[in-house]
Amino acid sequence: MAGNILEVRNLTKSFGGLKAVNDLTFDVKEGELLGIAGPNGSGKSTLFNVMTKIPFGPTGGEVVFGNQRIDRMPPHRIAALGLARTFQKDAEFPDLSARETVALAAVYGRKLSRAGAMAATEEQLHAVQFDPARADMPTTELSVFDRKQLMIASALVMQPRVLMLDEPASGLTRPEITALDALLCKIAASGVTIMLIEHVLSLLLSVAQRLIVLNQGSLLAEGDPQTVIKNPAVVEAYLGGRAA
């Protein structure tokens, strides 16, 4: 059985009196695809934020990555160690092309030379099936799907050990979600551990090997996705009193 690659212990993030992440404890096993679900405002994205310290770190608890405690490290070091994340909203560098964006991540996130970064960029754009004809376009002119692919490519080019995806299917059409499903399976098959926050439950249930559900910053349920999703507490958190 694979060991833990990430250990989250009593992680807490408070904004004044509000605990957006509340004493959260869970593990991520090496090579698994862990789904993270929960209603809006349950603390899913905040969890990613405090784990990567972008844009803020936790107010309590600890995060152990491999054998290193990372909750006291600066964000760029966490990224370079192999914890790569994407963002819920389209993140982009408006004055850079797709190719330049990925190359930048290869240089700074993976410490490649410029020539090495260019080769890795071509390889990675091809791996995520990014249209080569659009690789030199400014990212602001790309479609939503292109941008999602680009964000994943710029994370993967750093050769992360853990890929943290924050709602990669939001704003995508059904055929695009199918393509994303295939891409996630391909990445998982390559041995990269994935943490996936997703509201599109069909995608989450299709690819996740294990699921944790958050509610009001706390862990509500954890386990096999098909079992967890039928948990009465989870149903109630999603649908309120109607399902109770």
Next chain:
Amino acid sequence: MTRASLLFGGLLVLAVIPLFVQDSYTRHLFILAFIYAVIASNWDLSLGYAGLFNFGHLVFFATGVYTVAIAAKTLGISPWLAIPMSGVTAAIAGLIVSAPVARLKGIYVVLVTFAFGQLVLQLILSQSHLTGGAEGMVRIPYLQIGDYKFISDFKLGYYYVALGLLIVSTLYLLWVTNSTFGKSLLAVRDNEDYARARGIWITRQRVLVLTLSAIFPGVAGGFFAAYLRVASPEVLSFGTLSLALSMVLIGGAGTIIGPIIAAFLLIFATEAMAGIRGMEDARFLIVAIGMILVLRFAPGGLAQLVRAPRKKP
């Protein structure tokens, strides 16, 4: 028109201008324009490319001015050696100011860099035994090779040294902005969180950009001192600051070439207005109005008008 063809064409014109312009005053204006173009384009590296609202860039220029003044006049070092030294001292000043600035954002960067400028001004005024205080320093050694004085032949030597300085500075800026480091500055400027998530250490990039953008303004300051033979606290005046800043904003922040073009336009326009009766004091008001109009109707500045559109498939 591409940036390269614009630069090459402009360079060619500037190289042959002394063949046609042989009066000392017009050449003086060109020399001033070259110096201001160096300041503004390097300021653009930290302000336009890195998005640091650094209001203290003239400190680096002043550092260069006083480095040459003290080294050449007080210590007797050749101005040819003192001018490159001024790039080193300005880079050290850049490193010093970057320490508090690197972790700050927005208005706090403005406040700290502006305060740093005032601090250096007070230092110059208070250390009068070294800097000449409010009176400044005069009769700074000039540039010459053998018996040939660069002020001779209607400032021909100074013209080409200043042009050479602008060329080297511009090539340096193009090299920096086209490098991966230059791309990382754009990334940090536009999306700090995404940049951090891709392994970029923002604090280090800011320290580097402030240091790198200080070198050539320092050298330009050193040349300025050896050219005018004066070092005065006036180089840190609000008027000088606003003129140089206008060049960056009117030319187009984040373009390098824009501030260079704006430096020529503003130097010649303000000098032309100075010759019109009643306009001596109003000319800076007109520059300020021009800056507001450009920012309102062409926020990308003058460079926006000549910039080649990005390639589309």
